[in-house]
Amino acid sequence: MAITLSDEARRILALFEDVTGATGRDCLVDDDRVVVLVAAGDMGEAIGPGGQHVRTFEEKLKRDVKLVEDASLVEDFVANALAPAAVYHVTISENGDTVAYAEVAEEDTGVAIGVDGRNIDAARRLASRHFDVDDIQLT
Template structure:
């Protein structure tokens, strides 16, 4: 179902089933972020509009039913495209994925200087989400914004 050996808990599977019922979109993954009180859904490519709904109606419905903040990210088969999707709406100029000597993969992301704050997010929430999802789906250990 999800990528890079992602294992879903029973709780995450329940959230995915409810999300899919409420929105009609297909979710590939769900991350329960208890620290920030949010749910992050990774949506099948091409289903983002359906997940959000007209004027955000579907997302609002999911938020009210679950009583949690809900974020959606569109999946991509390429780690570069996926990282761009996770950091949206920040304008990403380039993404370079390199492997360190110890075998760990890192992504160096060049964003428009005006969007650096947007890419990092309030209290680092956006970059934390990007790191978590990149590690979970593509085995990328770290993302560095430049």
Template sequence: MGFTLDQEAIQYISYFENISGATIDDCVVMEDDKIVFIVKKGQAGLAIGKRGSNIKKAQRDLKKEIEIIENGETPEDLIKNSLAPADVTDVTISTSNEGKDVAFVKVPQKQRGIAIGKGGSKIDRCRRLVQRHFEIDEVILTKS
């Protein structure tokens, strides 16, 4: 469950902790240039700030879109948090015949689009985060 932060991520974390007062557990710069901060459990509100003030300031200063996800103690929690506001009804993690850990995520049919995100961005981000934090190889959406 180890991952490394590059210099850019360390700088973003330092900056965002200073303006928000929240503890940042991880920072990932996505392919679409969005910065995703993983905040300590229970600190999402502190990170966002009143009426989104911390997000707005960071977006202005860094000229990048900012997203906050609350960390989870388990892969199931992190998956649910990263796919919000989609209603994840169940997460089952199993090992495939090839020895890969796979998370099967149940989402109601009407909310699959929310869970997938524009161009698959939300589900891709979820896959990347659970791979990084819990070494889950794949995340597959199933019908609830």
């Protein structure tokens, strides 16, 4: 599945790779935040020692950054996209629309949703772009 990136998203991914040394696979750009999809296995490099790489990247962008680790299975991808919420299980239903039902720890529901729904919105957008998931519902 081909992902189309804006010029701004391409520039941000190039900066991300320069600053962190990790591979960025996708990027969602919002007014006050950037969500970077990090190649599977590169999350430690993206964060850096004591979080230094991601902090430097945020300082250069002058925006908050959320990192999401890529995964080959849709269930793992959805769980990663909802992190740092504790996701116990993800079930995919394909009755018409493809919906991912994520079982999230009750105390982490707010974290999964995020302020003004921005975490679950980013998870939905990424899951749609990479796995044709139409929706993510928390259970």
